[in-house]
Amino acid sequence: xxxFLCIVICFFANVGYSQLIEANPENIGxxxxxxxxxxxxxxxxxxxxxxxxIVTIVSRKGKIVYYKAFGSRDVQGEDKLxxxxxxxxxxxxxxxxxVAIMQLYEQGKFSLNDPVSKFLPEFNNLKVLNEDGxxxxxxxxxxxxxxxxxxxxxxxxxxxxxVDIQYSNADLFLSENLEDFVNRVAKLPxxxxxxxxxxxxxxxxxxxxxxxxxxxQSLDKxxxxxxxxxxxxxxxxxxxxxxxxxxxxxxxxxxxxxKKPVEYPANPGQAYSDxxxxxxxxxxxxxxxxxxxxxxxxxxxxxxxxxxxxxxIGAKTLNYMTSNHLPPSxxxxxxxxxxxxxxISATKFGLGFGIIDNPNINSVIGSKGTYSxxxxxxxxxxxxxxxEIVVVSMIQLMSSPWSLRNDLRVATYQSLTDTYSD
Numbered sequence: 240x241x242x243f244l245c246i247v248i249c250f251f252a253n254v255g256y257s258q259l260i261e262a263n264p265e266n267i268g269x270x271x272x273x274x275x276x277x278x279x280x281x282x283x284x285x286x287x288x289x290x291x292x293i294v295t296i297v298s299r300k301g302k303i304v305y306y307k308a309f310g311s312r313d314v315q316g317e318d319k320l321x322x323x324x325x326x327x328x329x330x331x332x333x334x335x336x337x338v339a340i341m342q343l344y345e346q347g348k349f350s351l352n353d354p355v356s357k358f359l360p361e362f363n364n365l366k367v368l369n370e371d372g373x374x375x376x377x378x379x380x381x382x383x384x385x386x387x388x389x390x391x392x393x394x395x396x397x398x399x400x401x402v403d404i405q406y407s408n409a410d411l412f413l414s415e416n417l418e419d420f421v422n423r424v425a426k427l428p429x430x431x432x433x434x435x436x437x438x439x440x441x442x443x444x445x446x447x448x449x450x451x452x453x454x455x456q457s458l459d460k461x462x463x464x465x466x467x468x469x470x471x472x473x474x475x476x477x478x479x480x481x482x483x484x485x486x487x488x489x490x491x492x493x494x495x496x497x498k499k500p501v502e503y504p505a506n507p508g509q510a511y512s513d514x515x516x517x518x519x520x521x522x523x524x525x526x527x528x529x530x531x532x533x534x535x536x537x538x539x540x541x542x543x544x545x546x547x548x549x550x551x552i553g554a555k556t557l558n559y560m561t562s563n564h565l566p567p568s569x570x571x572x573x574x575x576x577x578x579x580x581x582x583i584s585a586t587k588f589g590l591g592f593g594i595i596d597n598p599n600i601n602s603v604i605g606s607k608g609t610y611s612x613x614x615x616x617x618x619x620x621x622x623x624x625x626x627e628i629v630v631v632s633m634i635q636l637m638s639s640p641w642s643l644r645n646d647l648r649v650a651t652y653q654s655l656t657d658t659y660s661d
Contacts, residue, residue: 289500
């Protein structure tokens with residue numbers, strides 16, 4: 240029997256089995272009873288707000304203290320939601336892309352002061368559409384640091400101003416690939432002069448193309464070889480494999496008029512929408528993952544860039560990424576995929592992460608230095624370096640009007656019985 244167990248343990252060690260260890264919350268300063276408020280919160284959202292299902296994981300000091308799934312896979316409620324179901328994580332792709340580009344930074348492939356046009360020469364002749372609706376020359380060189388902090392002048396096309404209307408008309412996310420994408424973007428004006436404002440944008444998708452050009456690999460292959468495989472993230476990809484599509488959840492959006500979720504069908508061939516027939520690998524929002532896979536990634540970040548003996552990025556580099564990179568003149572950014580939402584606003588931004596500089600400003604319990612990001616379908620993660628807490632929560636509801644993220648923070652932090660803050 241002992242020999243058999245040894246074989247099993249050695250087998251999992253050799254294949255990189257990387258699920259986190261579960262621990263008794265009381266042994267690491269948390270209350271099992273009070274953690275059940277996350278359960279109560281989850282059931283409340285399902286029953287009162289018609290969210291089909293939710294998976295939440297909480298870890299402290301690298302050990303799982305809460306990991307539960309509630310609800311169903313769809314609004315019909317016929318199939319129970321499982322812990323390993325697959326979610327569109329949308330903008331939670333961005334921190335993965337940030338780690339990938341900074342791996343190349345560590346290899347000396349670029350400097351943060353390098354002009355973006357050094358790697359994307361398509362941008363040699365960009366113009367800025369000023370507030371008077373007049374095109375003007377770019378007066379400040381757009382640098383890699385601008386690109387990685389959403390201060391380069393790009394947009395997403397979400398509003399109805401003159402620049403965003405042009406973005407919408409360009410059908411950027413119907414691009415065949417990232418080469419087609421950058422050529423379309425090169426024909427569009429910038430929203431503002433580089434370095435003068437923060438504006439959530441397609442900058443991370445453009446960063447994905449730079450990763451491809453610097454590494455000589457497609458973005459999906461680079462992610463797999465340099466992040467997913469080393470960490471044992473077996474369920475994270477741009478294209479959902481055929482044998483895993485049965486676990487891929489239905490996407491919904493919240494119909495405010497009728498106060499219920501309605502199915503949100505995919506637009507075939509469109510990045511951020513079609514996760515089956517993928518040709519453009521969108522570093523800004525194209526990944527599908529599970530709650531556990533993303534927890535592994537987030538726990539790697541909390542642990543200074545290393546997980547299960549595999550280091551994917553240097554600890555000093557990660558500290559640099561999760562410190563503020565915005566000058567005092569640029570304020571009012573946020574976290575999650577809605578950076579201007581005052582209910583979740585942060586005051587700082589690093590390289591790929593929103594950063595809580597003062598939780599008192601947010602009027603939501605938390606810790607200074609917590610970094611996070613979210614996805615358009617309601618997914619969220621955060622890392623609290625002071626309390627050594629990581630939380631990953633997944634739903635699949637676009638345009639959700641609910642404050643689930645903030646409610647989840649309260650439910651998590653109230654369960655602490657020992658705190659490491661001053």
